Amino acid sequence: MIVEIGHFALVLALCAALAQTIVPSLGARLGDPVLMGVGQSAALTQLALVTIAFAALVNAHLTSDFSVLNVAENSHSAVPTIYKISGIWGNHEGSMLLWLLILAIFGGLVALFGRSLPRALRANALAVQGLIGVAFLLFILLTSNPFERLDPAPFEGRDLNPVLQDPGLAVHPPMLYLGYVGFSIVYSFAAAALIEGRIDAAWARFVRPFALVAWSLLTLGIAAGSFWAYYTLGWGGFWFWDPVENASLMPWLAGTAFVHSVAVMEKRDALKVWTIFLAILAFSFSLLGTFLVRSGVLTSVHAFANDPRRGVFILAILAFFILGSFALFAWRAPVLKQGGLFAPVSREGALVLNNLLLTTACATVFFGTLYPLALEELTGEKITVGAPFFNATCGLLLLAAASVMPIGFSLAWKRGDLLGVIQRLTAAIAAGAVAAGAGAAWLRGGSIVAAIMAGVAIFVIVGSLIEVVVRAWRPGLAPGLALRRAFGLPLSFWGAALAHFGVGLTLLGLAGVGFGAETITTLHKGAPVEVGPYSVTLDSIGDRVGPNYRETVAAMTVRSGATVVAMIEPARRQFAARQMATTQAGLATIHFGQIYVSIADPTPDGDVPARLYWKPLVTLIWFGGATMALGGALSLADRRLRFGVAARARAGAVVAAAE
Amino acid sequence: MFWFIMAGMAAFAALAAIWPVLRSSPPSRDADPATSEPAFYTAQLDEIQRDVERGLLPQGEAASARAEAARRLISARSEAPKPALPPRARWRLAAAALIAVGVPVVALPLYAYLGRPQMPDEPLASRPPPSLASSNIEAAVAGVEAHLIAKPDDGKGWAVIAPVYMRLERYEDAARAYSEALRLLGEDGARRAAYGEALVAAAGGVVTDKAREAFMKALADEPGLPQARFYLALAAEQDGEKDDAIRDYESLIADASPDARWVDAVKKRLASLKGEPPPQADPEASAAAPEAQQAMIEGMVSRLANRLASNGGSVDEWERLIRAYTVLHEADKAKAALADARKALAPDQNAVASLDALAHDLGLGDAN
Structure with a gap:
């Protein structure tokens, strides 16, 4: 009966979402605070009901209730408990329910914590949020119902796709969804501001934490997905410019631009219309990502379902929300009061440049991803737009954005002193140039790109450190006092510095790819194989039995010269229920680099075909992502007031000190 | 029992959603003092003061922050506030009625259409353990x-x-x-x-x-x-x-x-x-054996044919089907399958070439 209670709760949630859409917008129109208040109660009711539904599905998966189609198709009694839980979102229906739960959670947060907001703004935002809920509830109930039953129930489930039986599944999708769906709040508030025709600092102050939560989690989600792909797909790639990955990159780029422009709006009351535009853009890309992944337009690990009915439904949702919001934007944006002007050389000006670069990069990803799909749909011609295109366009733009980042970060609000900033950053520029030069010398005539990237990375890292030092210390200040001053700096500053530092780390990790080594060979027992500065020796091959799989494990020793550095155990796993094999790479982290070995099935005479890689600094890619997310979290924790003027006096003093 | 729970849930959902209407006092023109924009800036000014007292904000910065907040406060006050319409009890009643009636009217038929109210849960632990002796x-x-x-x-x-x-x-x-x-x-x-x-x-x-x-x-x-x-x-x-x-x-x-x-x-x-x-x-x-064997082979072929027709398949599978029809002396079906295969695999030049070669070998006639 629990299953049916969950199902009924989902149907009731649709009613609550309808109420959340209709009543508060009516209330906002009539100016009736009580009717506007229904927005909050309906949002909380919807949250409660969706939580019941989700809990019912969790229960069905945990107890292996194969009378539920979703459980029978995606679980198995022998699957370990953690994958019984993560398997809930390892399939189409369950992942949509998770999407909805997160949407309801964000709606509930606005209902609970939106007290300082003008009532009409909150009512309209909750109404828009409710409308998104209605669309996705209808989609789930009518085309992707996780509570569909099987009668008679089979005795065993069909098992979770072995590729998905990995801790990565427990982490990657929920984070990504928290990011995607978090931008729905930003979108709802943008739409509400447009409906009301006014936007003010309260708007920016309230939206900013939501945008930061969404952005931080999206960053972590993308990093987790990339790391998962890295160790599970067997050839050590971490980013493939696969349409599904691009689908998560686009909202991230738009969201990054938004997080920056909303800072300008909060502090300087400028860039209002542009910020609204970015808010709409970020969530539109989230929806586009959902469409690309869920509609079956793409076939990949991510495409669980290939049901054209679903594709059409999601396309309709996509068209409604994107076209609707842009129509609203075109109609209402001219009504919004414009903010103040500012000089081109200023923090604001630099942020505008950052926004331009990020949105252009986003546009290149958009066309690179959708053009081949559209072309195939229209003419049947198949073309592949791959890494070369994206590296040359999006990659270059992002590299450019990273190279001006430390300069923008050092500029003062309102009007900055470019020369002074460059003087302050001399050390960073020098360090970057040295790194690039050393890299180029090391590569000797190879691709220069990795060397340039390394240079930019060092520039960014040193630049963000310098900014901390400059703010906390001036000549003649005792170190202890400087340290206290550093701790006294606003959290939002620390957050920004840390996030920029993270960008540098990621860039450095990416640059490391150019300095790696790769060997594809067949390993014989006892015969060492060179890969980069290390050698790998196959010691033995053995079999092991896991809870629901058997694996062939090749034990290997990694040596540097004669010293043993690490022992690794790459494996091939054979899953009985689906007759599928997966590769478990053998990884050894040495400093920040990794030895990466993935094996194929051993030959009858005990040799093991294998790919061996040495990837210097590769872990920095994900450390950088985590650092960026941590920066977002720090900035989020800062609830102080933000005014652009506060920086002027201090920046002036600092420039004077530097001169 | 089940319907009791359902009714309870529906009632809870409807009541929770219209809660603000239920506990509201008769409509009055309660202004919105705590949440209007001037109030926001006033609150900011208070917060600046608190920060200064706690020593979080240096005096110089506090002064300029205060000036900025005051400037925005003045500009927010100078905007004439929208005259709010007097709230009317009729609308509140209508909204409450809409939810109270709408929830069961939408939820019950939709659930009746989608759900399986009679069906109990069947967690694995509560099911009889299957055994070899079982007739199932x-x-x-x-x-x-x-x-x-x-x-x-x-x-x-x-x-x-x-x-x-x-x-x-x-x-x-x-x-x-x-x-x-x-x-x-x-x-x-x-x-x-x-x-x-x-x-x-x-x-x-x-x-x-x-x-x-x-x-x-x-x-x-x-x-x-x-x-x-x-x-x-x-x-x-x-x-x-x-x-x-x-x-x-x-x-x-x-x-x-x-x-x-x-x-x-x-x-x-x-x-x-x-x-x-x-x-x-x-x-x-x-005995039944020969017919059964023949039927089995024909069954397999027709299953393959169905699968290819509905889901498509690789060149190898199509060729397997064409060959199987030829072996079964069903030339017409073989030709039809060949035509279907050509259609299905048309974009792939290699596949079509391979099909042409097969057609030639089996004497099924060349492309059209």
């Missing part, structure tokens, strides 16, 4: 499968379940079970041949290279094994080596003990291969 074959299979997941090295278990899979038409599972049994229990001619048969069945009636290998190995182990010889002859027939096939079938019949039930099936294949009318079956000896 699926339950028995699940029991053995569970056992084999726990103990994948139980060769006997694989040997038991393999023929059951065959009967359930789960040919791929059958082939896997046979191969596990062979791996764990050691070589056995008859089992090796059964493995080959499962492979043939899984391939829609075509003797694949892997199956052929299995039959050869079975014959090496147990010379003269009729099942293996039959499929090898069938393989020759499917490869278009008609003479070899005829020779093999004939020698198979010659070696057979006269009461073997499969002889008639072989005779029938042989006759159709030679283009003779099928031999009158001896009513005494003919």
Whole structure:
């Protein structure tokens, strides 16, 4: 009966979402605070009901209730408990329910914590949020119902796709969804501001934490997905410019631009219309990502379902929300009061440049991803737009954005002193140039790109450190006092510095790819194989039995010269229920680099075909992502007031000190 | 009981949603002081003051921050506030009624359409453990499968379940079970041949290279094994080596003990291969076997055809189907399948070339 209670709760949630859409917008129109208040109660009711539904599905998966189609198709009694839980979102229906739960959670947060907001703004935002809920509830109930039953129930489930039986599944999708769906709040508030025709600092102050939560989690989600792909797909790639990955990159780029422009709006009351535009853009890309992944337009690990009915439904949702919001934007944006002007050389000006670069990069990803799909749909011609295109366009733009980042970060609000900033950053520029030069010398005539990237990375890292030092210390200040001053700096500053530092780390990790080594060979027992500065020796091959799989494990020793550095155990796993094999790479982290070995099935005479890689600094890619997310979290924790003027006096003093 | 819970949930949802209306005092023009924009800036000014008192904000910065907030406060105040309409009780009542009536009216029919209210939960723990003795074959299979997941090295278990899979038409599972049994229990001619048969069945009636290998190995182990010889002859027939096939079938019949039930099936294949009318079956000896075998092959082919028609397939699968029709002397169907394959695989030049070559070999006529 629990299953049916969950199902009924989902149907009731649709009613609550309808109420959340209709009543508060009516209330906002009539100016009736009580009717506007229904927005909050309906949002909380919807949250409660969706939580019941989700809990019912969790229960069905945990107890292996194969009378539920979703459980029978995606679980198995022998699957370990953690994958019984993560398997809930390892399939189409369950992942949509998770999407909805997160949407309801964000709606509930606005209902609970939106007290300082003008009532009409909150009512309209909750109404828009409710409308998104209605669309996705209808989609789930009518085309992707996780509570569909099987009668008679089979005795065993069909098992979770072995590729998905990995801790990565427990982490990657929920984070990504928290990011995607978090931008729905930003979108709802943008739409509400447009409906009301006014936007003010309260708007920016309230939206900013939501945008930061969404952005931080999206960053972590993308990093987790990339790391998962890295160790599970067997050839050590971490980013493939696969349409599904691009689908998560686009909202991230738009969201990054938004997080920056909303800072300008909060502090300087400028860039209002542009910020609204970015808010709409970020969530539109989230929806586009959902469409690309869920509609079956793409076939990949991510495409669980290939049901054209679903594709059409999601396309309709996509068209409604994107076209609707842009129509609203075109109609209402001219009504919004414009903010103040500012000089081109200023923090604001630099942020505008950052926004331009990020949105252009986003546009290149958009066309690179959708053009081949559209072309195939229209003419049947198949073309592949791959890494070369994206590296040359999006990659270059992002590299450019990273190279001006430390300069923008050092500029003062309102009007900055470019020369002074460059003087302050001399050390960073020098360090970057040295790194690039050393890299180029090391590569000797190879691709220069990795060397340039390394240079930019060092520039960014040193630049963000310098900014901390400059703010906390001036000549003649005792170190202890400087340290206290550093701790006294606003959290939002620390957050920004840390996030920029993270960008540098990621860039450095990416640059490391150019300095790696790769060997594809067949390993014989006892015969060492060179890969980069290390050698790998196959010691033995053995079999092991896991809870629901058997694996062939090749034990290997990694040596540097004669010293043993690490022992690794790459494996091939054979899953009985689906007759599928997966590769478990053998990884050894040495400093920040990794030895990466993935094996194929051993030959009858005990040799093991294998790919061996040495990837210097590769872990920095994900450390950088985590650092960026941590920066977002720090900035989020800062609830102080933000005014652009506060920086002027201090920046002036600092420039004077530097001169 | 169930409907009580449902009614309770619906009532809860409706009441929770209209809660603000229920507890509201009669409509009054309560302004919105705590949340208007001037109030926001006033609150900011207070916060600046608090920060200064706590020593978080240096005096100089506080002064400029205060100036900025005050500037915005003045500009926010100068905007004339929108005159709010007097709230009307009618609208609140209407909204409450809409929710109170709307929730059951939307939820109950929708749930009645989508849900299965009578169906209880069936968590695995509460279900009777399946056993081999159970009359329910699926339950028995699940029991053995569970056992084999726990103990994948139980060769006997694989040997038991393999023929059951065959009967359930789960040919791929059958082939896997046979191969596990062979791996764990050691070589056995008859089992090796059964493995080959499962492979043939899984391939829609075509003797694949892997199956052929299995039959050869079975014959090496147990010379003269009729099942293996039959499929090898069938393989020759499917490869278009008609003479070899005829020779093999004939020698198979010659070696057979006269009461073997499969002889008639072989005779029938042989006759159709030679283009003779099928031999009158001896009513005494003919069992269900030959028809059953023929039906089985035809069944496999039609399943393959259905699968390809609805889901598409690779060139190999299409060619397998075309070949199978030719072998069954269904030239029309073979031609139709060829046309379908050309349509389905049209974008792939290599595939079409391969199909053309096949059509030429089988004498089905060249492209259109």
